[in-house]
Amino acid sequence: MRLKRIDITNAPPVKRFLVDDLSDLVVLAGPNGVGKTRLIQSLLTAMQGQKPDPVCRLVIEATNDDERKAWSQDSIDTSNADEFSRLRTTLQRNRRRKDWRSSVYQIESDRALGNINPYSFTFDAVDPFEELVPWNLGIGRLRDRFQDTQQSIFRKIHARRTQIAAQAEAAMLRGETTLALDFPDPLAPFKSAFSRLLAPKRLLDADPRDQQLYYMLDGNRLPISTLSSGEREVVNVVFDFIMRNPTDSIVIFDEPELHLHPELNYRLVQTLRAVGERNQFILITHSADIITASLDSSVVFVAPPRDDGSNQAIPVREDDKTNQALRLLGQSVGIVSLGKRLVLIEGTASSLDKQTYGAILSDRFPGFVLVPSGSKGLIRSFSTLVSAVLSQTIWGVDFFMLCDRDAIPPHADESAMETSAGGKLRILKRYHLENYFLDEHVLASAFEPLEKPDSWLRDPGRIRLKLEEIARETVPYATALIVAARRREQLGNLDLMVSNCHNASVDQLSALFVARARSERARFAGVVDETDLEAEVRRVHKELEESFQGPEASWRTAIPGKVVFNRFCSLANLDSGRVKQLYIRAAEAHSNEPFADIVHIFEDFGKVTN
Numbered sequence: 001m002r003l004k005r006i007d008i009t010n011a012p013p014v015k016r017f018l019v020d021d022l023s024d025l026v027v028l029a030g031p032n033g034v035g036k037t038r039l040i041q042s043l044l045t046a047m048q049g050q051k052p053d054p055v056c057r058l059v060i061e062a063t064n065d066d067e068r069k070a071w072s073q074d075s076i077d078t079s080n081a082d083e084f085s086r087l088r089t090t091l092q093r094n095r096r097r098k099d100w101r102s103s104v105y106q107i108e109s110d111r112a113l114g115n116i117n118p119y120s121f122t123f124d125a126v127d128p129f130e131e132l133v134p135w136n137l138g139i140g141r142l143r144d145r146f147q148d149t150q151q152s153i154f155r156k157i158h159a160r161r162t163q164i165a166a167q168a169e170a171a172m173l174r175g176e177t178t179l180a181l182d183f184p185d186p187l188a189p190f191k192s193a194f195s196r197l198l199a200p201k202r203l204l205d206a207d208p209r210d211q212q213l214y215y216m217l218d219g220n221r222l223p224i225s226t227l228s229s230g231e232r233e234v235v236n237v238v239f240d241f242i243m244r245n246p247t248d249s250i251v252i253f254d255e256p257e258l259h260l261h262p263e264l265n266y267r268l269v270q271t272l273r274a275v276g277e278r279n280q281f282i283l284i285t286h287s288a289d290i291i292t293a294s295l296d297s298s299v300v301f302v303a304p305p306r307d308d309g310s311n312q313a314i315p316v317r318e319d320d321k322t323n324q325a326l327r328l329l330g331q332s333v334g335i336v337s338l339g340k341r342l343v344l345i346e347g348t349a350s351s352l353d354k355q356t357y358g359a360i361l362s363d364r365f366p367g368f369v370l371v372p373s374g375s376k377g378l379i380r381s382f383s384t385l386v387s388a389v390l391s392q393t394i395w396g397v398d399f400f401m402l403c404d405r406d407a408i409p410p411h412a413d414e415s416a417m418e419t420s421a422g423g424k425l426r427i428l429k430r431y432h433l434e435n436y437f438l439d440e441h442v443l444a445s446a447f448e449p450l451e452k453p454d455s456w457l458r459d460p461g462r463i464r465l466k467l468e469e470i471a472r473e474t475v476p477y478a479t480a481l482i483v484a485a486r487r488r489e490q491l492g493n494l495d496l497m498v499s500n501c502h503n504a505s506v507d508q509l510s511a512l513f514v515a516r517a518r519s520e521r522a523r524f525a526g527v528v529d530e531t532d533l534e535a536e537v538r539r540v541h542k543e544l545e546e547s548f549q550g551p552e553a554s555w556r557t558a559i560p561g562k563v564v565f566n567r568f569c570s571l572a573n574l575d576s577g578r579v580k581q582l583y584i585r586a587a588e589a590h591s592n593e594p595f596a597d598i599v600h601i602f603e604d605f606g607k608v609t610n
Helices: 036-048 065-071 081-091 142-173 188-198 229-244 262-273 288-292 321-329 333-338 350-361 382-390 414-420 433-437 440-447 460-491 506-527 530-546 561-572 576-588 596-607
Strands: 002-011 014-019 025-029 056-061 075-077 104-107 214-217 220-223 250-254 280-285 298-302 313-316 341-345 369-372 397-403 425-427
Touching: 002 036, 002 280, 014 036, 014 298, 014 313, 025 036, 025 288, 036 056, 036 081, 036 104, 036 250, 036 280, 065 081, 075 081, 104 229, 142 229, 188 229, 188 262, 229 262, 250 262, 262 280, 262 288, 262 350, 280 288, 341 350, 341 596, 350 369, 350 433, 350 576, 350 596, 397 596, 414 425, 425 596, 433 561, 433 576, 440 460, 440 576, 460 506, 460 530, 460 561, 561 576
Parallel strands: 025 280, 025 298, 104 250, 250 280, 341 369, 341 397, 397 425
Antiparallel strands: 002 014, 002 056, 056 075, 214 220, 298 313
């Protein structure tokens, strides 16, 4: 299930809060005292009640067939008593400890944890993952439920050993000398998440008799208690989340940045989003980093209440004026506190860049921290970029930069630029980052869980034809972009400044300016010569048309992918942010490797030494 609409009235200090068309990631931001916590309390109260809440009206859409069948429709309006009753039946039922499906899960701001009491094992080792637990366990305080999580882990290990022994004994009685060890490691998902969060630290196997979790670092076996407070907090949050394994659920996370280093906070959110399927995350935050990294999704500022009772919900999008102010929050010299090796991500769509690179790289390059750089203007002043940033070590921090192909000046020698920057600048092989989202096989896999079997969005061949059709229609626009950029580079700025004018008379100065103007006019005329311009337009257009020929499909590199991808998403009737997340998830399990170029770039960054 997914919240589509929130409509709250008179929940002091909130007077009116209305927001619609919410995505899989919702960020609620705003100053203290405006009512963000009260909004969350209203949401939880409405979903835990016995009847429709007059303060909070929700529209919740189904994300799987079981929900649609139970509701007899695609969405629920909680203001309708009959519809609310169906939602209540879905939400308020006990669940298996490790199967939090079609539910609500909360991670509140109070995440302090006390001591964990040891569990006394009995002779009969029941699988704790299969036990039924109260439906609202996922909404209670984390500090109260984490003991259940840790004890369940050791109980599961103990139960697994008991099952292995029982099957081995049964096999011996049957006279068999071998046993098929089909007993998955219950710690596997916890180990994977631990590495994703805290690499190079590695979670070790556990012994129920000890009831203590250990990790390995630099050859040393250390207890979890030796982690920093922030590291312990994210491990506790993620382990509890993995234990419940939410799917098709609404996940409410209050102040994920609390007590955490910004990069660890980012890894925490990414790790949670990788667990389960079709979950919707609602983050309440003050973090500028989370806000700027989520602008492809639903970012909503909660404004102070107004006397006229007008809507306090202010949506923030990638292209609005408020976004320009948000960008400034992450561009101060304070970014040096994020890590020792910072990778500046070029482009105004920095939210997409960071989410994409973070999902692709996962825990493979833990030494690098991704930092949005604001816009592609830096690369236009390449010498300044190299001398002021890439060639410097500021307060012990090294800077790298990765940018889209459209950021480099026309006719520039890319290899020479990368070499002159000492390997700290790399340029994508494709026009836009979105060009890496155009693999028809990965797209078909991404849409498979959402579409009916006969849908064109599940057919790689039909997707390819549609992408090519869109790309061909984009050729004129791409031609215009390329030709205009080349001419603009050749033309440069109008320069009427004269030389040798010291002590010149006014007549001499006038003559110098006239001569300079004639020179500039001649230079401009050469750049915009009509015959030459027409020839270049035809040449570039032909090159782009030819990119559709042959098996290599080089149009995926040459055509602006942002335009093609966005139009494709429009035809698929889904917002681009959601499709990107689906694509990234599908790419992780797909035989194709659409992001291999990016992985190789970071491998090369890792080889750079000062």
